[in-house]
Amino acid sequence: MDGNDTESTVMLVDDTAANRYALGALLSRAGHSVIPVASAGEALVELDERLRAGVLPDLALVDVGLPDMNGFELCRRLKAQPPTAALPVVHFSAVSAGPADRCRGLDAGGEAYLAVPAEPEEIQAVVRAAVRAARMRTGAETLVRRLTLLSETIASVQTARCMRELADAAAEGTARLTGSPAAVFVLAEDGELYRGMSRNRVRAALPDRGAHEAVARLIRHATAGHTGVRRTVVPAPLWPGGFFRPGVSEDARLVLARTQDGRTPVCLATPARADRDAAPEADTLVARLARATALAAEPLLMYQAERHVALTLQHSFxxxxxxxxxxxxxxxxxxxxxxxxxxxxxxxxxxxxxxxxxxxxxxxxxxxxxxxxxxxxxxxxxxxxxxxxxxxxxxxxxxxxxxxxxxxxxxxxxxxxxxxxxxxxxxxxxxxxxxxxxxxxxxxxxxxxxxxxxxxxxxxxxxxxxxxxxxxxxxxxxxxxxxxxxxxxxxxxxxxxxxxxxxxxxxxxxxxxxxxxxxxxxxxxxxxxxxxxxx
Known part of the structure; x- marks a missing residue:
C-alpha cells in the first residue's frame, strides 16, 4: 500500500444507493478510488476476489445498519481472518451515533466511527488518518520481518562450514530481501571465485568460465583501493548475461563489500530492473548483509588455507x-x-x-x-x-x-x-x-x-x-x-x-x-x- 494516503482505494459498503452515490462522489473528488457495494455479503465476495488478485482496498467504509449483517459483525469477520485482518475499517451511521455504538465499533476492531451527515472535511480527514495509520503499521511490520530475515541470513552466513554454503546463504538472503534473483561472489586472494545462487533463479546451465572470469575482473576493478561497502550498476554489455535469468543479458546492481583490513571482496548482485520494485530499506539491509558476508568470509578462507597446509603436512609424513x-x-x-x-x-x-x-x-x-x-x-x-x-x-x-x-x-x-x-x-x-x-x-x-x-x-x-x-x-x-x-x-x-x-x-x-x-x-x-x- 505505497503511495499518498489521499490516493487510496476505499470499499464503500452501504445498502442505500443515494448514500453510496453521495459518499462515493465526495471520496472521488478527494482523489480516492471507490468500490461501492450494497451489502455485507457483496463486500465479502468482492474482498475474496481481490485477495485472489493480490490487491486489497486500503480501507473499508462500512454502514452499521446493513440489511444482511450489521457493520460490527462484518468488521469482526474481517479482523478474524489473517488475509484481511490488517484492512482498516471505519464505521458510519446516520441513526446510531451514541457512545455505546462508538464503543461497539471499536470493540469489533474498527479504527474509527463517523456520524453522518458530517462535514466533507471531517469525512476526508478520518479516511486519511485511518489509511495513514494502517500504512504505518504495515510498514513497521514489514520492516520487522525484513530485519528478522536479515538476522537469520547473517546467522546462516556466519555458521557456514565452507565457502559454497556461505555464498548460497548470502544469495538466498539477498533474493528474499529484494524479491529478485540474486548471485553472490567471493573473490579469494589466490584468485579463486566462489559463487552462490538464489533458489528463485530458473534452474538451467550457468554462464561459462569466461563469464566468471569477467565477473572476477569487474570485482577487482570496483574494489581496488576501497574498503567498506560500495554500490554500482554495471550495464548489460559489461555484465555477463545468464546469472539472473538463463540466456538473458541485463544490467546488474552490485553491492560490494571489503573489510577494513581484508583482502577478500564480496559482491551481492541483483538485476538492476528490480530496484524500482524493491522496498526503500532493502538497499540498506543488503549493504549490511554484504558487510557481514565479507566479515564471515575472511576467517573461513583462512581456515581453508590452514586446512590445506595441515592435510599436506599429514599426507607428507x-x-x-x-x-x-x-x-x-x-x-x-x-x-x-x-x-x-x-x-x-x-x-x-x-x-x-x-x-x-x-x-x-x-x-x-x-x-x-x-x-x-x-x-x-x-x-x-x-x-x-x-x-x-x-x-x-x-x-x-x-x-x-x-x-x-x-x-x-x-x-x-x-x-x-x-x-x-x-x-x-x-x-x-x-x-x-x-x-x-x-x-x-x-x-x-x-x-x-x-x-x-x-x-x-x-x-x-x-x-x-x-x-x-x-x-x-x-x-x-x-x-x-x-x-x-x-x-x-x-x-x-x-x-x-x-x-x-x-x-x-x-x-x-x-x-x-x-x-x-x-x-x-x-x-x-x-x-x-x-x-x-x-x-
Missing part, C-alpha cells in the same frame, strides 16, 4: 607405502574428514624392530594445524624411541613425558602393539585410545582388554596387555573417527564395530574395506585403520 615385514601382512587405510569438517591429528605407524613388528594408531586431541604438527612429532618420537627400547609400555611413558615437556597443553591417544611374528605373542599398551579388535576367520571378534590414561597427563600407566595371535587372527587398530557419532553412546558404536568386523570376509584388506564401507561415509573426523595378520 604419513607413510605412503608400508615397509616389507617378513611373516606379517599389514594393511592401512587413511580417510580425511569431509571438506566441511576440521582437520584432525590422526596417524598410524608400522616399524621393524629387533623384537618384532611395532604398530601404532593414535589421535592428537583437537582439530587444527597445531594438532597435525603434534601428530608428526609423536610419529617421529615413536620411531626414534623404539631404536633403544621397543616395549609398548616404555614407549607410552616416554611419549607422555615428551608431550608434557614440549606441548604441555596438548593431549593425545595412542595404542601401541609389539608383535613377534615367530610366536604370535603381542604386547599392547593403550593410552586412552579405542582398544584393538582381534578378528578371527571363524566369525569371532573380541576387544583386547588394554586401557590406560591419555598421553600428556603424567599419570601412572598399567603394564602392557599380552595376547597370543593365531595365524588366522587379524589385529585391527582404528581411530574413533570411524565410529564416533554425535548422540550415540560409544559403547553402542564399539559393539556395532565388533559385529561388523566379525561378519567381514577373510583377509586384512577386505576387513578394512568392509568397515570403511559400513561406517566411513561423510564422517566429521579423520579415519585411520591398521590391520595386521601373521603369515
Amino acid at each position: 604419513l607413510p605412503q607405502e608400508l615397509p616389507a615385514m617378513p611373516g606379517v601382512e599389514l594393511v592401512v587405510r587413511y580417510v580425511p574428514a569431509s571438506r566441511q569438517a576440521e582437520i584432525g591429528g590422526d596417524f598410524y605407524a608400522a616399524l621393524r624392530t629387533s623384537a618384532g613388528v611395532l604398530t601404532a594408531v593414535g589421535d592428537v586431541v583437537g582439530h587444527s594445524l597445531e594438532a597435525a604438527t603434534v601428530m608428526v612429532e609423536i610419529r617421529h618420537a615413536l620411531r626414534a624411541y623404539c631404536v633403544e627400547d621397543c616395549d609398548p609400555g616404555v614407549l607410552a611413558r616416554r611419549l607422555d613425558r615428551m608431550l608434557q615437556e614440549y606441548h604441555p597443553d596438548a593431549t593425545a591417544t595412542v595404542c601401541v602393539a609389539l608383535v613377534d611374528p615367530a610366536s604370535g605373542r603381542a604386547r599392547i599398551a593403550n593410552a586412552g585410545h579405542l582398544p584393538p579388535l582381534i578378528v578371527g576367520d571363524d566369525g569371532t571378534a573380541d576387544y583386547v582388554e588394554a586401557h590406560g590414561p591419555l598421553l600428556g597427563l603424567g599419570l601412572d600407566r598399567p603394564p602392557p596387555t599380552e595376547v597370543a595371535l593365531a595365524p588366522t587372527d587379524r589385529l585391527l587398530m582404528v581411530t574413533d573417527g570411524l565410529i564416533e557419532t554425535r548422540g550415540t553412546d560409544l559403547e553402542v558404536s564399539l559393539e556395532q564395530l565388533r559385529t561388523a568386523g566379525a561378519a567381514a570376509p577373510p583377509g586384512t584388506a577386505a576387513l578394512c574395506d568392509t568397515l570403511l564401507d559400513c561406517f566411513g561415509r561423510d564422517r566429521e573426523d579423520d579415519i585411520a585403520l591398521l590391520a595386521l595378520r601373521l603369515g
Whole structure:
C-alpha cells in the first residue's frame, strides 16, 4: 500500500444507493478510488476476489445498519481472518451515533466511527488518518520481518562450514530481501571465485568460465583501493548475461563489500530492473548483509588455507607405502574428514624392530594445524624411541613425558602393539585410545582388554596387555573417527564395530574395506585403520 494516503482505494459498503452515490462522489473528488457495494455479503465476495488478485482496498467504509449483517459483525469477520485482518475499517451511521455504538465499533476492531451527515472535511480527514495509520503499521511490520530475515541470513552466513554454503546463504538472503534473483561472489586472494545462487533463479546451465572470469575482473576493478561497502550498476554489455535469468543479458546492481583490513571482496548482485520494485530499506539491509558476508568470509578462507597446509603436512609424513615385514601382512587405510569438517591429528605407524613388528594408531586431541604438527612429532618420537627400547609400555611413558615437556597443553591417544611374528605373542599398551579388535576367520571378534590414561597427563600407566595371535587372527587398530557419532553412546558404536568386523570376509584388506564401507561415509573426523595378520 505505497503511495499518498489521499490516493487510496476505499470499499464503500452501504445498502442505500443515494448514500453510496453521495459518499462515493465526495471520496472521488478527494482523489480516492471507490468500490461501492450494497451489502455485507457483496463486500465479502468482492474482498475474496481481490485477495485472489493480490490487491486489497486500503480501507473499508462500512454502514452499521446493513440489511444482511450489521457493520460490527462484518468488521469482526474481517479482523478474524489473517488475509484481511490488517484492512482498516471505519464505521458510519446516520441513526446510531451514541457512545455505546462508538464503543461497539471499536470493540469489533474498527479504527474509527463517523456520524453522518458530517462535514466533507471531517469525512476526508478520518479516511486519511485511518489509511495513514494502517500504512504505518504495515510498514513497521514489514520492516520487522525484513530485519528478522536479515538476522537469520547473517546467522546462516556466519555458521557456514565452507565457502559454497556461505555464498548460497548470502544469495538466498539477498533474493528474499529484494524479491529478485540474486548471485553472490567471493573473490579469494589466490584468485579463486566462489559463487552462490538464489533458489528463485530458473534452474538451467550457468554462464561459462569466461563469464566468471569477467565477473572476477569487474570485482577487482570496483574494489581496488576501497574498503567498506560500495554500490554500482554495471550495464548489460559489461555484465555477463545468464546469472539472473538463463540466456538473458541485463544490467546488474552490485553491492560490494571489503573489510577494513581484508583482502577478500564480496559482491551481492541483483538485476538492476528490480530496484524500482524493491522496498526503500532493502538497499540498506543488503549493504549490511554484504558487510557481514565479507566479515564471515575472511576467517573461513583462512581456515581453508590452514586446512590445506595441515592435510599436506599429514599426507607428507604419513607413510605412503608400508615397509616389507617378513611373516606379517599389514594393511592401512587413511580417510580425511569431509571438506566441511576440521582437520584432525590422526596417524598410524608400522616399524621393524629387533623384537618384532611395532604398530601404532593414535589421535592428537583437537582439530587444527597445531594438532597435525603434534601428530608428526609423536610419529617421529615413536620411531626414534623404539631404536633403544621397543616395549609398548616404555614407549607410552616416554611419549607422555615428551608431550608434557614440549606441548604441555596438548593431549593425545595412542595404542601401541609389539608383535613377534615367530610366536604370535603381542604386547599392547593403550593410552586412552579405542582398544584393538582381534578378528578371527571363524566369525569371532573380541576387544583386547588394554586401557590406560591419555598421553600428556603424567599419570601412572598399567603394564602392557599380552595376547597370543593365531595365524588366522587379524589385529585391527582404528581411530574413533570411524565410529564416533554425535548422540550415540560409544559403547553402542564399539559393539556395532565388533559385529561388523566379525561378519567381514577373510583377509586384512577386505576387513578394512568392509568397515570403511559400513561406517566411513561423510564422517566429521579423520579415519585411520591398521590391520595386521601373521603369515
